[in-house]
Amino acid sequence: MAVEGTLDLFKLPEILQLISQQGKTGILTVQGQQDIVAISFLNGRIVAADALNQTLEEGLSQILLKEGMISAPDLGRAASEHQSAGGRLVDLLVERRYIERPQLLEALRLQTWRLLEQLMGWNQGDFKFYSGDEVSYEEGFVPIAVDEFLLHAAQKAHDAALRQGPRPAPEPAPGPRPAPAAPPAGPRPGEARPAPTGAAAPAPGPRPAPAGPRPVAAPAPAPRPAAEEHEAPGPFVRMKVEPRPAPPASLAWVSRTLAILLMVLAVAVLARMPDSLLIPFPWQRGERDALLREQRAALYLKIDRAAKTWFLLEGSFPERLEVLVDAGLLSPADLRDPEGRPLRYTAQEESYTLQPVEGGRPVPGAETSEAISGNFLLDPEFLRVPPESAAAPLVLLD
Amino acid sequence: MRRLAGAAALAALLLAPAPSGAQSVSSPQVTGVEMTPRVRNTLKQIEEQWLQWIVQNDREQARSAVDNLLETARQIGMARLPDLSAGAVARAAQAAREKDFPRAHWSLEAAERFDPGRPETAFAEAGVLRLEGKYPGAVLAWLSALPRIFGHPLERYILLQDLVIWALTLLLVTGCLFVAVQMLTKGTSLFQDMVDFLGRSLPRPAAFVLAALALLWPLVLPYGPLWLVLYWSLLLWGYGSTSERVVLIVLWLLAGASPILVGELRQRMTVELSPPARAMRSLEEHRLYGALFSDLGALRSLLPESVAVKHLMADVHRSLDQWDLARSLYRQVLEQEPRNTAAMINLGAYAFVKQDFGGAIRSFQSTIEIDPQNAAAHYNLSQAFSVSYMFDEQTAAMERAREIDRERVAGWIANPPAQRVVTPMEGMTRIPEIRRQLLAARGNGGKARAGGLELFRRGLPLLVSLSLILVAVALHLARRPRGYTDRPSEVFPEGAFDRWGRILLPGVASAEIGEGGKSFLAILVPTALLMIPLFGKVGVRIPWRYDPGNLASWIVVVLGLALFFGARLRRELRGGV
Numbered sequence: 005m006a007v008e009g010t011l012d013l014f015k016l017p018e019i020l021q022l023i024s025q026q027g028k029t030g031i032l033t034v035q036g037q038q039d040i041v042a043i044s045f046l047n048g049r050i051v052a053a054d055a056l057n058q059t060l061e062e063g064l065s066q067i068l069l070k071e072g073m074i075s076a077p078d079l080g081r082a083a084s085e086h087q088s089a090g091g092r093l094v095d096l097l098v099e100r101r102y103i104e105r106p107q108l109l110e111a112l113r114l115q116t117w118r119l120l121e122q123l124m125g126w127n128q129g130d131f132k133f134y135s136g137d138e139v140s141y142e143e144g145f146v147p148i149a150v151d152e153f154l155l156h157a158a159q160k161a162h163d164a165a166l167r168q169g170p171r172p173a174p175e176p177a178p179g180p181r182p183a184p185a186a187p188p189a190g191p192r193p194g195e196a197r198p199a200p201t202g203a204a205a206p207a208p209g210p211r212p213a214p215a216g217p218r219p220v221a222a223p224a225p226a227p228r229p230a231a232e233e234h235e236a237p238g239p240f241v242r243m244k245v246e247p248r249p250a251p252p253a254s255l256a257w258v259s260r261t262l263a264i265l266l267m268v269l270a271v272a273v274l275a276r277m278p279d280s281l282l283i284p285f286p287w288q289r290g291e292r293d294a295l296l297r298e299q300r301a302a303l304y305l306k307i308d309r310a311a312k313t314w315f316l317l318e319g320s321f322p323e324r325l326e327v328l329v330d331a332g333l334l335s336p337a338d339l340r341d342p343e344g345r346p347l348r349y350t351a352q353e354e355s356y357t358l359q360p361v362e363g364g365r366p367v368p369g370a371e372t373s374e375a376i377s378g379n380f381l382l383d384p385e386f387l388r389v390p391p392e393s394a395a396a397p398l399v400l401l402d
Numbered sequence: 403m404r405r406l407a408g409a410a411a412l413a414a415l416l417l418a419p420a421p422s423g424a425q426s427v428s429s430p431q432v433t434g435v436e437m438t439p440r441v442r443n444t445l446k447q448i449e450e451q452w453l454q455w456i457v458q459n460d461r462e463q464a465r466s467a468v469d470n471l472l473e474t475a476r477q478i479g480m481a482r483l484p485d486l487s488a489g490a491v492a493r494a495a496q497a498a499r500e501k502d503f504p505r506a507h508w509s510l511e512a513a514e515r516f517d518p519g520r521p522e523t524a525f526a527e528a529g530v531l532r533l534e535g536k537y538p539g540a541v542l543a544w545l546s547a548l549p550r551i552f553g554h555p556l557e558r559y560i561l562l563q564d565l566v567i568w569a570l571t572l573l574l575v576t577g578c579l580f581v582a583v584q585m586l587t588k589g590t591s592l593f594q595d596m597v598d599f600l601g602r603s604l605p606r607p608a609a610f611v612l613a614a615l616a617l618l619w620p621l622v623l624p625y626g627p628l629w630l631v632l633y634w635s636l637l638l639w640g641y642g643s644t645s646e647r648v649v650l651i652v653l654w655l656l657a658g659a660s661p662i663l664v665g666e667l668r669q670r671m672t673v674e675l676s677p678p679a680r681a682m683r684s685l686e687e688h689r690l691y692g693a694l695f696s697d698l699g700a701l702r703s704l705l706p707e708s709v710a711v712k713h714l715m716a717d718v719h720r721s722l723d724q725w726d727l728a729r730s731l732y733r734q735v736l737e738q739e740p741r742n743t744a745a746m747i748n749l750g751a752y753a754f755v756k757q758d759f760g761g762a763i764r765s766f767q768s769t770i771e772i773d774p775q776n777a778a779a780h781y782n783l784s785q786a787f788s789v790s791y792m793f794d795e796q797t798a799a800m801e802r803a804r805e806i807d808r809e810r811v812a813g814w815i816a817n818p819p820a821q822r823v824v825t826p827m828e829g830m831t832r833i834p835e836i837r838r839q840l841l842a843a844r845g846n847g848g849k850a851r852a853g854g855l856e857l858f859r860r861g862l863p864l865l866v867s868l869s870l871i872l873v874a875v876a877l878h879l880a881r882r883p884r885g886y887t888d889r890p891s892e893v894f895p896e897g898a899f900d901r902w903g904r905i906l907l908p909g910v911a912s913a914e915i916g917e918g919g920k921s922f923l924a925i926l927v928p929t930a931l932l933m934i935p936l937f938g939k940v941g942v943r944i945p946w947r948y949d950p951g952n953l954a955s956w957i958v959v960v961l962g963l964a965l966f967f968g969a970r971l972r973r974e975l976r977g978g979v
Contacts, residue, residue, distance in 0.1 A: 259589025262617065263582045266634065269627040270578035274571070274933075278940040281574045282567065283661040284628045285863050291665055298668050299942050301675055302560070306945040309488065312692065313947060316489040317456065317496075332495045332529060335949045337939070378434055378696030380445045381485055387446040 008132035016123060017154055019131055024048040024150035030136045036129035041119060044139040049147035051139065052112075053119040061093040063119070067111045068103065078102050094142075109144050116148065124157050276344065299342035304358060304372045307347075310334050311356060311374070315382050321351040341370065354383075434699030435715065441722045447474050448690075452486055456493070461508045468512045479721035480690035487517035488947035491526045495948070498530040506530045517689070521550035521557065522948035544954065555683055557944055559674055563667050564941030570660050571940045572933055576926045577653035580909065581635045583921060584650075587913040588641040591886060593617070632657075636870060640878040641886055643916030650918075651871055658867030662860060671942055673840045678704055682833045685718065705839055709738045710832040713745065717829030725752050743773045744828035747782060751823045754786055762786040762823070777807035781814055782823040789822075905970045931962040 014022075016034070023032065027048035034041045044052040054060060065083075068074040074082075074097070082102050086093045094112075098105050273280055279299075283292045307325070310333035314322050325347065328334040340346055345360040345367065355375035359366040376382035430436055437445075448471060455467040475483055494509035510530065513523045524547030531540035552558050585592075593613055600609035600616075617637075620629035635650050642650065673679050678701030681694055698718065705711045716731035729752045735745040750765030766783040769776055780803035787796035803811045814824055904911050908928055912921035934955045938944065 255590045255594060258593045258614075259586050262589050262593075262634075263586035266582040266585060266631065267579060269630065270575055270582065273578075273627055274575050274936070278571055278936070280625065280628070281571050281578075282664045282940075284574075284625065284657060285661065285866065286625045287859065287862065288661055291661060291668075295664060295668050298671055298675070301672075302942040302945060305675060306943055309945055309947050313485070313488045313492050316452075316485060317492055331492055332526070332948055333492060335951060337952075338943070338949070342939070378699075379692035380442075380695070381449055381452065381692035387442050387449065 007135070008130065011127060011129045011131060014131070016126065016131075017157075019133070020050075020150045020154065023133065028133070028135055029139060030134050031139060032131060032133045034123060034126065034129055034131045036126045041123055043120070043123075044141055046139055046141065046147060049149055050116065050120065050153070051141035051145055051147050053116040053123075055119060060115075063115045064094060064108075064111055067115045067118070068097075068107075071111065071114070073103055073107050073111060105144065109142065109146065112142055113146055113148065117153070120148070120153055121157060121160070124161075279342075296342055300360075300370060303338060303341065304374075306338060307334065307358060308374050312376070312379065312382060315376065320353070321356045323351060325349045430699050430702075434693075434696035435702075435718065436724070436727055437695070437722070438724050438727075441478060441724065444474060444478050448483070452489070455486075455512065456489075459505075461504070464508055464512060468515050472515065475690055478690070478723070479688065481688040482518070482690065483516040484520070484684075484689050484947070485691045487513045487520055487523065490516060491520075491522055491948045494526055494530055498533045501533075503530065503534050519550050519553050520947075521547040521554070521950075522946055524550055525946075525950040526948045544950075547950065555687075556674065556680065560671070560942055560944050563671055564937060564944070566667060567664065567941040568933065568937050570656070570663065571936075572926070572930055573656055574653075574660065575933070576922065576929045577656070578631050579925045579929060580649060580653070580922050581631050581638065583907075583909045583913045583925065584638045584642065584646065585634055586907075586910060588638055591641060592637055595886065632870060636874050636877065639874040640881055643918060646913070646916060646918030646921070647874075648918060649922050650874075654867040654870045655864075658864040661863045665860070669841060669844065672844060673837060675942075676840065677701075678840060679837060682714070682836065685714075686830060686833060701836070704843060705836065708836065708839055709735055710829075710835045710839065712738075713742070713829035713832055714836065715829070716745070716748070717827050720748060720825060721827075725755055728752065741772050743769045743776055743779065744826040746772070747776075747779055748825055750779075750782060750786070751821060751825045754782070754789075754823045755821050759786050759790045763790065775806050777803045777810055778824040778826055780806060781811055785822050901974055905967060905974050908966075908970065928963060928966055931959050931966065934959050934962075 011034075019032065023030075023045050025048065029046050029048075030044075032043045032045065034043070038057070040056040042054050043050055055063070065079055069076060069079060079102075082093065082097055082100060085100065086096050089096065094108055097103050098108055103111075279292050279295050283295060307328070310328045310331075311321050313333060314328060314331065322328055325334065325339055329336055329339065341360040343360070345362050348357075348359045348361045348366060350357045350359075354377070355373060357371060357373045359371035361367065378386065380386045451467055451471045451474060455464055455471065458464040458467055471483060471486065472481075475481065490509045490513035494506040494513065497503070497506040497509060507530070510523060510527050513520070513526070517523075524543050528540045528543035528547065531537075531543055551561055596613035596616060597606070597609045600612050604612065617634070618630075620626055620633045623629050632654070635653070639647055639650055677693070677697035681697035681701060683689075684691060684694055685698075698715065701711060702715060712731050713735045716728045716735060719725075719728035719731065729749060732745040732749050732752070735742055736749070739745070746765055746769045750762045750769065753759070753761035753765055763783060763786045766779050766786060769779040770783065773779065780799050784796045784799035784803060787793070787799055800811075819825065908924035909921040912918075912924055933940075935952055937955065
């Protein structure tokens with residue numbers, strides 16, 4: 005199940021609030037002109053965010069350097085080890101003790117926060133929310149409450165407006181006025197904080213290297229399989245990212261209109277010219293005509309049998325073909341030729357004529373004429389035996 | 403039939419046996435084949451007895467009239483009277499409409515005796531019982547008609563041909579709808595890609611209009627809908643999953659192969675429906691219908707030089723007891739096939755019938771020289787020796803016949819042939835050969851411009867299909883580096899219509915997840931049900947002598963659709979299609 009729309013219709017804060025208020029779990033993808041961002045929600049709170057144009061490693065590395073959590077040489081060393089060892093860089097950083105896991109989680113939270121802030125600046129694009137039961141996120145990640153984020157974002161926008169002078173401030177996100185200078189970061193390592201559903205709260209202080217990677221690998225509901233897909237790096241190990249974004253929903257009418265057009269054409273061809281389906285190519289007109297002739301011959305045979313059965317009982321051909329329908333010898337469909345044209349029937353004493361009519365005019369070359377001649381049950385001439393007396397001598401009596 | 407009368411007269415000059423007894427033999431221009439007064443009197447008797455049956459109001463007397471008719475027909479080697487059966491069926495239907503149900507029933511009984519096992523009789527019985535208010539009986543009678551259809555070669559042949567044509571049409575219609583569903587699920591992406599491509603060098607509104615024109619231009623071509631389907635399937639091929647691509651390829655090949663297959667079927671059908679072929683089928687089944695002899699005359703005019711036709715006509719004359727006419731034709735057969743032992747034996751039988759026993763013995767001995775293992779020749783020889791008082795030779799010939807085929811000889815002794823001598827009917831066994839000759843003659847008539855060009859023209863549809871595959875693959879390879887715009891995940895907007903759309907538009911849900919085979923099958927089932935009433939329309943109408951109507955097929959359609967969509971609804975309510 006998915007909810008989708010454009011940012012013209014719903015602003016991002018409204019979307020985030022809606023998901024938060026309903027306590028939804030799933031992935032919100034926002035496709036802008038430059039990038040696609042995927043935000044994971046667990047019970048209405050944000051637990052991860054990822055962008056197509058920047059991998060998790062790239063974003064995390066920038067945060068770690070900027071925040072002084074790791075030195076540039078260490079990061080370079082870790083990166084080269086990562087290239088040779090494979091796996092995830094974030095796990096390698098913790099395993100090799102370049103950083104502690106709480107630091108990693110803090111950096112991830114900060115990165116997610118920054119990405120969300122960037123997203124607040126988008127005014128155009130499409131969004132789609134894939135609802136599900138589970139999403140992937142880094143174990144121990146402290147979820148970001150949407151209200152908390154929106155309050156902070158609104159305050160930041162307000163401050164920016166004040167700094168820029170008398171211009172009106174951008175419309176703040178709905179909700180209560182933000183508390184001044186709400187800290188964006190989550191609790192510091194060692195502080196008590198709520199753990200995400202199903203995950204234990206991290207132990208205080210530096211921890212030994214974890215036994216292994218710990219993303220909660222339960223996948224978000226994949227939209228659906230595609231012909232060619234690429235797996236995105238980062239914690240969303242099973243979230244698929246398409247090579248090119250899906251078209252906007254506003255274009256859906258195009259496919260619907262074209263599909264309906266084709267369905268109508270198919271039904272019309274079947275009803276009017278079924279032979280064109282079997283022998284479809286333009287240069288096969290001769291074959292199509294031959295097939296129609298054959299179908300017409302079979303129909304004429306059926307009518308002939310019916311008319312002669314009538315003659316057998318009544319001694320004459322019926323005045324109208326409808327009489328044969330009433331007698332159960334023909335069906336109403338038999339009164340039209342294979343091309344759907346009505347048949348003109350003209351009965352005479354010993355013969356009848358059938359001819360399809362189109363626009364009130366008989367169709368040349370499609371007529372038939374049948375007679376009783378040659379039928380020993382109907383034709384008196386057939387059984388006329390020369391009288392025996394014809395050869396008898398003439399005897400004159402005087 | 404009449405069209406062939408002139409040709410029949412011409413052929414009669416070539417084929418007509420030397421008249422003997424002569425002045426009273428009918429002209430083939432009137433009767434199709436020459437007839438002696440005795441045969442014409444027999445036919446006249448049938449006509450008169452039929453008139454007696456019509457005016458009967460008493461069941462027993464009507465039954466007696468039927469007995470007389472069948473007995474008369476047997477005198478000329480016939481066992482069934484299909485025209486009279488059709489007349490009796492029509493009379494039964496008329497009586498039922500007038501609420502004269504006893505008469506309706508004994509008319510149906512007569513119809514069944516005139517031509518046993520006809521499906522029309524069972525269909526008419528169903529109609530009579532329905533008018534009588536006996537609905538269970540009507541249903542049973544209708545059902546009993548179905549196996550009867552397969553008991554009659556012409557009806558069975560047409561039915562099977564119709565089935566092939568109907569199935570082809572069904573697959574092609576389903577193919578069109580499959581492409582429509584593909585357009586429904588992937589058309590937006592296709593359109594978006596076209597707009598993006600054109601938008602590189604054009605303003606977006608112009609790109610939009612041009613993309614629409616680029617999709618619809620095949621409609622302006624002759625046979626536009628066909629080209630539109632092929633063109634769209636080509637464009638959508640790259641967007642499909644593997645199974646969807648396979649389905650499209652199969653459909654292209656089917657579109658290319660169907661004209662060739664239909665062309666073959668049509669030629670055979672033309673022959674089967676022709677008066678000569680109907681006459682030959684009737685002869686095989688000893689069915690005497692009103693125009694039988696005229697239709698045989700048409701056969702002679704179509705294949706005037708055919709030895710097989712001469713042999714068949716000779717057998718027909720012999721079975722009508724027109725020995726003089728038969729002898730002339732057997733001689734013509736022997737001129738072209740000197741080792742034709744069947745014709746030789748029948749010439750011996752002619753001599754035997756004419757009491758020329760010496761001639762008969764010579765004929766049978768000549769046969770034995772050619773085929774020493776011919777039991778009939780030895781048996782006939784023993785009969786000829788017997789009437790010539792040459793009993794030692796008779797005993798020896800009989801012994802030899804028994805040595806060759808004891809069982810058949812015992813049968814001839816137990817049920818002696820009418821003329822004491824055995825007369826093989828090998829002309830009848832040559833009917834398949836004649837049918838092939840008719841097919842070849844008709845084919846040659848239509849293939850005046852045969853040759854390499856004609857062969858190319860006939861095979862062109864298949865070449866078009868193969869070209870489509872190549873173009874689709876090339877287009878895909880060219881486009882792949884640029885990628886395809888993803889299709890929207892769901893065709894129907896979420897909401898109440900979402901569910902109903904999935905139920906009522908089969909194939910869409912499977913197409914959304916790229917299951918081509920399932921999508922095709924989901925479209926195929928309801929399309930097949932809806933096309934059942936079109937069975938006779940897309941193919942060739944079966945020339946029933948009593949129309950069974952279309953009520954049953956509509957019942958099947960309604961029940962089938964109710965079951966199909968009911969099952970889909972149930973599945974959707976349980977958790978999604």
